[in-house]
Structures are given as C-alpha cells and as structure tokens.
Amino acid sequence: MAYPNTLIFVDLASDDPKAAGEFYAAVFGWENDARPEGVFHRMVPGQNFRLSDGSQSEVGNLHMGIFDAANARPNPNPEGVEPRQLADTGRKARIWIMVSEDDSVERIIGEAEKRGATVLWRNHYWKEFNGFNHCFRDPWGNEILLWVKGGENPQIPDDYTRE
Structure with a gap:
C-alpha cells in the first residue's frame, strides 16, 4: 500500500x-x-x-x-470568488479538541460563552470511542467539540447522557 x-x-x-x-x-x-x-x-x-x-x-x-x-x-x-459570506444554514465542519489535563471543560466553555459562543450540549459520554464530550458553536457558526478520554473503566456521572 x-x-x-x-x-x-x-x-x-x-x-x-x-x-x-x-x-x-x-x-x-x-x-x-x-x-x-x-x-x-x-x-x-x-x-x-x-x-x-x-x-x-x-x-x-x-x-x-x-x-x-x-x-x-x-x-x-x-x-477572490463567490461566495463571500459565511454559510448560515445546514451543517459545517466540526472541530474536535482534546482537552488538556492542565485545563478544564468548565474554563473553556466559560471563556467561549463570555465571547459569544452558544453551548450546544454538555455532559455526554460516547461509549464507542470511550470519551466524554461537550460542544459549542463559535460566533461564526463553527461547531467545536471538546473531548476528554474516558480511560480504563470510566466512571460516568449520573447527569451525563450516553450513547
């Protein structure tokens, strides 16, 4: 190959x-x-x-x-060429960010909201990839997914949705 x-x-x-x-x-x-x-x-x-x-x-x-x-x-x-504006309907690219062990989801989402982001969801666990995730839309419409590894035998809090 x-x-x-x-x-x-x-x-x-x-x-x-x-x-x-x-x-x-x-x-x-x-x-x-x-x-x-x-x-x-x-x-x-x-x-x-x-x-x-x-x-x-x-x-x-x-x-x-x-x-x-x-x-x-x-x-x-x-x-340049058309189009010259942001897409305003439908899906856009989704960007996945691994949250550093030196940072926190709470700080990141707080800073994002303070600067005009919209939280799309919080506190979700995806078993297929063993990760906790949260998502916000930036002020320009891009979706940013925050990812935290579940690790071995993850403890999923009761308030988390699951799939």
Missing part, C-alpha cells in the same frame, strides 16, 4: 478573522499568528504530541487556520 495522503491543516471561515483569532487565543490559550492580520490567522497550539509515557514526541501539535470568508486566500484571483 502506498503512503497515505496527509491531512496538514484545517481552516475555519470567519467574517472577522482578527476577532476569531482573539477568540481562539482566549478560549484555548493558542498563539494567534496573524499572517497578515485580518486576512488569515494561524492558530498555533504549541508544544508537541505526547508519547504514551507523557513526554513530547518530535511531532508538533496540529495548527488551525481562520480565513476571511469575503476573500478566501489562497486563490489565483486576487479579488
């Missing part, structure tokens, strides 16, 4: 990349790398993926981009 194609980046659409960059920096503690500011923002989580012993590997954590829906770059046409 040939080496698989590699996912290298995910971009979220925004009508205000500067504000979206500030949102994600505050909510997740990521570096907001404007390149250039207001046009494209690269969100840099920092550090590297952890090995099973807890030490960091040589593989850096994945980055995420935020682009301006009015003129998505790159594009061969410097003026």
Whole structure:
C-alpha cells in the first residue's frame, strides 16, 4: 500500500478573522499568528504530541487556520470568488479538541460563552470511542467539540447522557 495522503491543516471561515483569532487565543490559550492580520490567522497550539509515557514526541501539535470568508486566500484571483459570506444554514465542519489535563471543560466553555459562543450540549459520554464530550458553536457558526478520554473503566456521572 502506498503512503497515505496527509491531512496538514484545517481552516475555519470567519467574517472577522482578527476577532476569531482573539477568540481562539482566549478560549484555548493558542498563539494567534496573524499572517497578515485580518486576512488569515494561524492558530498555533504549541508544544508537541505526547508519547504514551507523557513526554513530547518530535511531532508538533496540529495548527488551525481562520480565513476571511469575503476573500478566501489562497486563490489565483486576487479579488477572490463567490461566495463571500459565511454559510448560515445546514451543517459545517466540526472541530474536535482534546482537552488538556492542565485545563478544564468548565474554563473553556466559560471563556467561549463570555465571547459569544452558544453551548450546544454538555455532559455526554460516547461509549464507542470511550470519551466524554461537550460542544459549542463559535460566533461564526463553527461547531467545536471538546473531548476528554474516558480511560480504563470510566466512571460516568449520573447527569451525563450516553450513547
């Protein structure tokens, strides 16, 4: 079998990349790398993926981009192309974020709500992948799922929904 194609980046659409960059920096503690500011923002989580012993590997954590829906770059046409607005109906991409052991779902959701996010659900356990999850919609309509590993013999609180 040939080496698989590699996912290298995910971009979220925004009508205000500067504000979206500030949102994600505050909510997740990521570096907001404007390149250039207001046009494209690269969100840099920092550090590297952890090995099973807890030490960091040589593989850096994945980055995420935020682009301006009015003129998505790159594009061969410097003026951009249609559509130039955010999608407002139907499903969009869902972004899954593993919550660090150094952080908490409560802090993340609190920061997100304070900055205009809408909580879609909290306190759900998905047995198939053994994880606790919570979800919010950012002010630009993107769904962000927070994931916490269940571990061996997970203790599922009574107030959690299950599937």
